[in-house]
Amino acid sequence: MDISKRDLAEKMRSCGLKPTAQRIAILQNLAARKDHPSADAVYRSLRDEHPSLSLNTIHMNLESFAAKGIILKVNVLHESARFDGDNGPHHHFVCVRCKKIIDLHNVKVPAIKIPRHLGAAKIFYQHLRINGICETCQG
Ligand SMILES: [Zn+2]
Ligand SMILES: [Zn+2]
Known part of the structure; x- marks a missing residue:
C-alpha cells in the first residue's frame, strides 16, 4: 500500500x-x-x-x-x-504458535442476532478472529 x-x-x-x-x-x-x-x-x-x-x-x-x-x-x-494500518472491514487468522496475523478479506460472516441484553447498543462492525496453527508452523 x-x-x-x-x-x-x-x-x-x-x-x-x-x-x-x-x-x-x-x-x-x-x-x-x-x-x-x-x-x-x-x-x-x-x-x-x-x-x-x-x-x-x-x-x-x-x-x-x-x-x-x-x-x-x-x-x-x-x-x-x-x-x-488497514482500518477497512476485514477479519483475521491468528497463529497461536508464531503469533502471525493474516488478513482475511472477502470472508462473509452472517449477521449475528444481537443479544437482547445489549438493548439499543449500536453495532459498528463485527470482527471475526480465527485462532489456529498456520501452515508454516505445522511443517
Ligand atoms: Zn505460525
Ligand atoms: Zn488486518
Missing part, C-alpha cells in the same frame, strides 16, 4: 491530530506493512532512519491513532497490542 505523506497528514488533520513529521513516519511505516506489528516492531524498523523516535513515542502515537480510528488495534493472545 503506497500512501503519500499528504494523504496521511490529511487523515490526521481530519480527526484532530497535528501531523508532525514523527507521526507521519510512524503511520507511513504501518501503512506499508501487512504483518500487524507491535509498537516494538515499528520502533525497530524506524530507529535507523529516525534515531530521535523513542519506543514510548511510537507506542503513544499508535494508541492515539487507534483511539481515533485511523488504524486498528488488534489484541493477540493476551500479549502486547499489535497494530493494523
Whole structure:
C-alpha cells in the first residue's frame, strides 16, 4: 500500500491530530506493512532512519491513532497490542504458535442476532478472529 505523506497528514488533520513529521513516519511505516506489528516492531524498523523516535513515542502515537480510528488495534493472545494500518472491514487468522496475523478479506460472516441484553447498543462492525496453527508452523 503506497500512501503519500499528504494523504496521511490529511487523515490526521481530519480527526484532530497535528501531523508532525514523527507521526507521519510512524503511520507511513504501518501503512506499508501487512504483518500487524507491535509498537516494538515499528520502533525497530524506524530507529535507523529516525534515531530521535523513542519506543514510548511510537507506542503513544499508535494508541492515539487507534483511539481515533485511523488504524486498528488488534489484541493477540493476551500479549502486547499489535497494530493494523488497514482500518477497512476485514477479519483475521491468528497463529497461536508464531503469533502471525493474516488478513482475511472477502470472508462473509452472517449477521449475528444481537443479544437482547445489549438493548439499543449500536453495532459498528463485527470482527471475526480465527485462532489456529498456520501452515508454516505445522511443517
Ligand atoms: Zn505460525
Ligand atoms: Zn488486518
